[in-house]
């Protein structure tokens with residue numbers, strides 16, 4: 001009975017750490033290639049493909065509703081970090097300013113530095129997804145994807161594109177950088193969707 005008052009923190013967190021993952025110390029940086037450094041004055045986010053073409057500036061983004069987020073972060077290389085605190089713009093709020101062709105079913109996320117990753121429209125348009133510009137109360141550091149990254153908490157973190165600069169709406173699924181190199185098309189951590197079949 002006393003056990004329930006003296007529960008080890010580890011076991012109470014167990015249902016938050018997906019299979020095959022362990023908790024990281026600090027917040028590791030995982031980048032393929034060099035870290036781009038982009039001034040917000042020069043920063044843009046472009047929309048194209050099966051959507052009305054539009055280019056958002058930093059001021060456009062700042063004029064959108066801003067929200068705080070606490071989210072768990074799971075890298076496929078087996079580390080997880082719980083309760084990461086971010087601030088930014090909800091994907092669903094952002095998307096009120098984007099006109100998408102109903103034939104679009106998939107998205108390619110594009111980045112400064114040419115990284116890409118793909119995501120279905122359904123996985124993208126979830127209430128809990130967001131574009132982040134602030135991490136633990138500070139401007140998002142360049143190594144973590146500043147000035148702006150996407151965060152998709154319910155998928156492995158390679159879907160959370162750092163230095164995001166484009167969203168391409170597609171009529172069918174296409175593969176991004178890691179997905180072409182053997183990683184799973186979707187990447188759901190609780191199902192351990194690490195590699196493609």
Ligand SMILES: Nc1nc2c(c(=O)[nH]1)N[C@H]1C(S)=C(S)[C@@H](COP(=O)(O)O)O[C@H]1N2
Pocket residue numbers: 027028029030031032033074075076111112113115143144145157158159160161162163
């Ligand atoms: N543009 C870009 N985005 C990226 C990556 C990258 O190499 N380039 N790495 C991905 C991977 S594999 C992970 S785990 C997370 C790591 O984010 P962090 O470096 O902020 O921890 O970013 C993802 N987004």
Ligand SMILES: [Mo]
Pocket residue numbers: 030075076077157158
């Ligand atoms: Mo990762």
